[in-house]
Amino acid sequence: MSRWNNALQTSAEIQKLKRDAVLREAGRAFSERGYHSTSLDDVAKALGVSKGTLYNYVKDKQEILWEFHRLAGEIAEDSFSSARAQGGSGAEMLRNTLKHFIYGLTQELGACRVLMEFNALRPEDRLKASKLRDAFEQAYVELIELGIADGSLRAVDPKLAIFTFMGAINWVPRWYSPSGRLTPEYIAETMTDLLLRGLVRKPAAPGRRAAARKQAVKDRR
Amino acid sequence: MSRWNNALQTSAEIQKLKRDAVLREAGRAFSERGYHSTSLDDVAKALGVSKGTLYNYVKDKQEILWEFHRLAGEIAEDSFSSARAQGGSGAEMLRNTLKHFIYGLTQELGACRVLMEFNALRPEDRLKASKLRDAFEQAYVELIELGIADGSLRAVDPKLAIFTFMGAINWVPRWYSPSGRLTPEYIAETMTDLLLRGLVRKPAAPGRRAAARKQAVKDRR
Amino acid sequence: MSRWNNALQTSAEIQKLKRDAVLREAGRAFSERGYHSTSLDDVAKALGVSKGTLYNYVKDKQEILWEFHRLAGEIAEDSFSSARAQGGSGAEMLRNTLKHFIYGLTQELGACRVLMEFNALRPEDRLKASKLRDAFEQAYVELIELGIADGSLRAVDPKLAIFTFMGAINWVPRWYSPSGRLTPEYIAETMTDLLLRGLVRKPAAPGRRAAARKQAVKDRR
Amino acid sequence: MSRWNNALQTSAEIQKLKRDAVLREAGRAFSERGYHSTSLDDVAKALGVSKGTLYNYVKDKQEILWEFHRLAGEIAEDSFSSARAQGGSGAEMLRNTLKHFIYGLTQELGACRVLMEFNALRPEDRLKASKLRDAFEQAYVELIELGIADGSLRAVDPKLAIFTFMGAINWVPRWYSPSGRLTPEYIAETMTDLLLRGLVRKPAAPGRRAAARKQAVKDRR
DNA sequence: AATGAATGAGGGTTCATTCAT
DNA sequence: TATGAATGAACCCTCATTCAT
Numbered sequence: 001m002s003r004w005n006n007a008l009q010t011s012a013e014i015q016k017l018k019r020d021a022v023l024r025e026a027g028r029a030f031s032e033r034g035y036h037s038t039s040l041d042d043v044a045k046a047l048g049v050s051k052g053t054l055y056n057y058v059k060d061k062q063e064i065l066w067e068f069h070r071l072a073g074e075i076a077e078d079s080f081s082s083a084r085a086q087g088g089s090g091a092e093m094l095r096n097t098l099k100h101f102i103y104g105l106t107q108e109l110g111a112c113r114v115l116m117e118f119n120a121l122r123p124e125d126r127l128k129a130s131k132l133r134d135a136f137e138q139a140y141v142e143l144i145e146l147g148i149a150d151g152s153l154r155a156v157d158p159k160l161a162i163f164t165f166m167g168a169i170n171w172v173p174r175w176y177s178p179s180g181r182l183t184p185e186y187i188a189e190t191m192t193d194l195l196l197r198g199l200v201r202k203p204a205a206p207g208r209r210a211a212a213r214k215q216a217v218k219d220r221r
Numbered sequence: 222m223s224r225w226n227n228a229l230q231t232s233a234e235i236q237k238l239k240r241d242a243v244l245r246e247a248g249r250a251f252s253e254r255g256y257h258s259t260s261l262d263d264v265a266k267a268l269g270v271s272k273g274t275l276y277n278y279v280k281d282k283q284e285i286l287w288e289f290h291r292l293a294g295e296i297a298e299d300s301f302s303s304a305r306a307q308g309g310s311g312a313e314m315l316r317n318t319l320k321h322f323i324y325g326l327t328q329e330l331g332a333c334r335v336l337m338e339f340n341a342l343r344p345e346d347r348l349k350a351s352k353l354r355d356a357f358e359q360a361y362v363e364l365i366e367l368g369i370a371d372g373s374l375r376a377v378d379p380k381l382a383i384f385t386f387m388g389a390i391n392w393v394p395r396w397y398s399p400s401g402r403l404t405p406e407y408i409a410e411t412m413t414d415l416l417l418r419g420l421v422r423k424p425a426a427p428g429r430r431a432a433a434r435k436q437a438v439k440d441r442r
Numbered sequence: 443m444s445r446w447n448n449a450l451q452t453s454a455e456i457q458k459l460k461r462d463a464v465l466r467e468a469g470r471a472f473s474e475r476g477y478h479s480t481s482l483d484d485v486a487k488a489l490g491v492s493k494g495t496l497y498n499y500v501k502d503k504q505e506i507l508w509e510f511h512r513l514a515g516e517i518a519e520d521s522f523s524s525a526r527a528q529g530g531s532g533a534e535m536l537r538n539t540l541k542h543f544i545y546g547l548t549q550e551l552g553a554c555r556v557l558m559e560f561n562a563l564r565p566e567d568r569l570k571a572s573k574l575r576d577a578f579e580q581a582y583v584e585l586i587e588l589g590i591a592d593g594s595l596r597a598v599d600p601k602l603a604i605f606t607f608m609g610a611i612n613w614v615p616r617w618y619s620p621s622g623r624l625t626p627e628y629i630a631e632t633m634t635d636l637l638l639r640g641l642v643r644k645p646a647a648p649g650r651r652a653a654a655r656k657q658a659v660k661d662r663r
Numbered sequence: 664m665s666r667w668n669n670a671l672q673t674s675a676e677i678q679k680l681k682r683d684a685v686l687r688e689a690g691r692a693f694s695e696r697g698y699h700s701t702s703l704d705d706v707a708k709a710l711g712v713s714k715g716t717l718y719n720y721v722k723d724k725q726e727i728l729w730e731f732h733r734l735a736g737e738i739a740e741d742s743f744s745s746a747r748a749q750g751g752s753g754a755e756m757l758r759n760t761l762k763h764f765i766y767g768l769t770q771e772l773g774a775c776r777v778l779m780e781f782n783a784l785r786p787e788d789r790l791k792a793s794k795l796r797d798a799f800e801q802a803y804v805e806l807i808e809l810g811i812a813d814g815s816l817r818a819v820d821p822k823l824a825i826f827t828f829m830g831a832i833n834w835v836p837r838w839y840s841p842s843g844r845l846t847p848e849y850i851a852e853t854m855t856d857l858l859l860r861g862l863v864r865k866p867a868a869p870g871r872r873a874a875a876r877k878q879a880v881k882d883r884r
Numbered sequence: 885a886a887t888g889a890a891t892g893a894g895g896g897t898t899c900a901t902t903c904a905t
Numbered sequence: 906t907a908t909g910a911a912t913g914a915a916c917c918c919t920c921a922t923t924c925a926t
Contacts, residue, residue: 033340034338034339034340034341036257036340036341037340037341039898039899039900040899040900040901041899041900049907049908050907050908050909051899051900051901051908051909052901052902052903052907052908052909052910053906053907053908055900055901055902056906056907060900060901061899061900061901116337117255118255119254119255119257119258120255120257120258156411156415157411159403160403160408160411160412160415161415163389163392163393163396164389164392164412164415164416165389166392167388167389167390167391167392167393167395168384168385168386168388168389168392169388170388170392171384171385171387171388171389171391171392172384172388174388175384182380182381187381190377190378190381191381191385193419194377194381194382194385194419194420195385195419196419197418197419197420198414198415198416198417198418198419199415199418232888236889239889260915260916260917261916261917261918262916262917270890270891271890271891271892272891272892272916272917272918273890273891273892273893273918273919273920274889274890274891276918276919277888277889277890281917281918282916282917282918453909457910460910475782476780476781476782476783478699478782478783479782479783481894481895481896482895482896482897483894483895483896491911491912492911492912492913493895493896493897493912493913494897494898494899494911494912494913494914495910495911495912497896497897497898498909498910498911502896502897503895503896503897558779559697560697561696561697561699561700562697562699562700598853598857599853601845602845602850602853602854602857603857605831605834605835605838606831606834606854606857606858607831608834609830609831609832609833609834609835609837610826610827610828610830610831610834611830612830612834613826613827613829613830613831613833613834614826614830616830617826624822624823629823632819632820632823633823633827635861636819636823636824636827636861636862637827637861638861639860639861639862640856640857640858640859640860640861641857641860702919702920702921703920703921703922704920704921712886712887713886713887713888714887714888714920714921714922715886715887715888715889715922715923715924716885716886716887718921718922718923719885719886723921723922724920724921724922
């Protein structure tokens with residue numbers, strides 16, 4: 001039906017591809033040198049186009065930043081909905097959520113340390129990002145309270161636990177490198193385990209841990 | 222012997238006080254709005270002086286940023302040396318170090334989320350900060366390996382454990398507020414406990430934890 | 443073949459024309475009010491563009507200054523190579539060199555008194571300019587020594603002679619005005635004659651001098 | 664009559680000594696790094712006093728600059744009046760004037776390349792300096808015309824001759840160093856000779872030149 | 885007379901953004 | 906759609922000058 005075996009994309013598709021390229025390169029550069037130390041000229045040069053061209057694909061520099069926060073929000077949302085779908089005790093749901101979230105951030109956002117740039121968001125986006133974050137923190141808190149209630153978690157200060165988790169997770173982009181020794185799967189599994197051990201009433205079943213470790217070792221290569 | 226009960230300070234002392242005021246206000250503003258979004262005019266205005274005056278106390282804007290990184294380095298150093306002085310098993314030393322470090326950051330650096338601004342450091346300072354951080358990470362890794370060797374810690378990937386800890390700790394400035402509910406002592410104690418439970422072979426003795434909790438509750442007020 | 447009789451220039455040519463306009467206007471302003479007393483705003487305003495636009499054509503203010511020193515260096519180089527190509531006694535080569543140099547400075551650099559601003563050069567350029575100047579002084583010294591050796595020049599202190607010549611020449615931009623009575627040709631011819639009479643063993647042959655004078659008179663108009 | 668063998672100076676004398684010290688150091692620094700690249704802080708530091716103190720001795724930075732131009736004007740005036748007092752042909756008076764002037768500039772103003780900073784003078788001083796310079800140039804022109812009239816000088820363009828002389832002379836501060844090989848006496852004698860040979864109808868008497876050279880050799884040590 | 889802290893004007897430079905081609 | 910030239914708003918930093926002590 002379509003010519004060229006669909007290799008020719010619609011102009012809308014091409015537009016999106018180009019926009020993604022802009023975002024990807026910007027994310028890379030922002031992560032490497034920081035948002036403020038990266039000029040759009042740098043991004044354009046890296047893409048081999050002129051600066052003005054970028055404005056065909058993004059409204060302005062701040063929009064690029066917002067895209068990453070938006071994406072992070074989506075990943076967080078996914079992590080919750082998939083964990084809820086799987087069900088289980090509070091501890092189990094918490095574990096699934098964290099694992100999913102860490103994996104998603106690492107896998108999809110790559111080295112996007114951009115998420116730390118918060119003040120550079122335009123006020124309205126900053127507000128949205130704040131609300132998103134608050135909502136997720138609250139969802140986490142509820143998950144922890146649920147775990148405490150069903151006996152799967154120790155009675156801890158949920159707020160502080162969440163802050164601790166979020167810190168560990170948000171720091172990942174600072175040291176994660178796609179080309180490094182640690183794979184997203186290994187990181188997600190091991191870090192989740194590390195974090196949750198401080199919280200669960202009984203440590204995860206030995207069998208499970210062993211399996212996870214084996215997987216990680218396989219991934220590591 | 223001295224009049225005014227020494228309330229009258231030498232000019233060198235006054236100079237230092239003023240410099241401290243500059244640093245404090247700058248740190249506050251940087252934490253609030255970010256390093257790049259804060260102009261020295263803002264800082265000066267907040268202090269009720271003119272911009273030029275600031276330059277009597279700091280060399281330039283980047284020096285201010287470096288001061289905070291330098292201070293963080295000192296706190297880290299202290300945390301290690303005091304823990305080493307106290308001695309104990311690898312797990313105990315690790316606990317002491319973390320507690321000291323978290324407490325120091327929270328107490329002395331206040332809300333200094335400035336530590337996240339890394340790219341804004343001048344190249345030479347960035348290098349120094351990098352080296353400092355690497356050295357401390359290495360020292361932590363060695364502590365963990367010691368703990369694993371003496372049986373006080375589980376056999377975990379030391380690098381990943383440290384990254385997790387550092388993330389949690391470095392995130393503190395993002396949510397800590399001196400006027401908030403959580404005191405530095407409580408944070409240091411509880412977060413250390415949370416993080417270490419993922420690592421220690423046997424949980425800390427109940428008595429110890431209970432005491433810590435009691436202390437924290439007292440502090441909370 | 444080409445339309446508009448090639449009056450339509452390529453964008454690279456336009457670019458160069460604009461850059462030249464910037465340099466010319468800057469040189470004019472610097473000569474008039476001095477390098478430090480001329481802001482780039484002044485230059486931009488005189489060109490009817492905004493200050494930022496200038497940075498499309500020059501890297502910074504100091505680069506403008508350097509351009510003039512570089513150009514002066516080229517003129518000096520030309521003056522030597524063309525004189526060497528013509529050959530003759532030491533006195534003759536010295537005469538040709540000086541004449542060419544004075545003419546070049548006056549004609550091509552116009553009223554560029556900018557050459558006196560030496561301390562404003564960036565250190566690396568100052569070094570380059572120093573080396574250039576030293577090299578040319580040395581070349582002049584050797585020319586004089588050659589002239590002394592071949593008997594065409596009196597035995598004078600070559601250094602002091604060169605300093606004297608250079609002073610007279612470098613002063614030209616201070617009083618030369620393209621719209622004034624004295625033409626570049628006249629200045630070059632007459633000043634060279636004046637300076638060399640202090641040096642040559644025998645005054646130039648009367649015929650030659652007469653011819654030169656006649657030429658100058660013709661030029662003066 | 665006076666105690667302390669007059670070693671104790673009146674306060675007015677002390678004041679003048681200090682002012683001279685300020686001017687001397689400023690002149691030194693200005694010559695070395697240029698007027699604009701030298702801050703009053705530099706000058707004060709070199710003198711071991713605070714910046715504010717300088718303002719007890721000079722009105723402002725521009726006054727310092729003017730002092731040097733004023734002094735140069737005085738030296739020029741002296742050179743004329745002493746030459747006129749000695750009398751002689753136009754050529755002889757011109758020679759005496761130039762010699763005196765070069766010697767004075769070198770001897771009294773030392774390495775004061777400051778005289779090149781003209782645009783930094785305050786407008787009123789710039790005007791005064793201009794008038795001074797014009798007056799001296801005119802006086803020189805008249806001297807040359809006198810020499811042409813009395814047959815002691817060739818018929819040259821007086822303006823251009825003067826410009827040439829002034830250039831050579833004003834350049835002296837650029838290369839003269841009090842600690843260098845060339846003494847003020849030698850410079851004054853030799854440069855005057857060099858310059859005048861281009862102008863005089865008959866070269867200076869051999870005996871005279873020989874004497875001058877002998878003196879210079881003695882000075883050179 | 886000396887200090888040194890404070891000031892405030894001014895200039896160089898960067899860069900996100902716009903727009904005509 | 907792509908270009909690249911132009912813009913103008915910021916902002917850092919310097920430094921001559923003033924002034925209270």
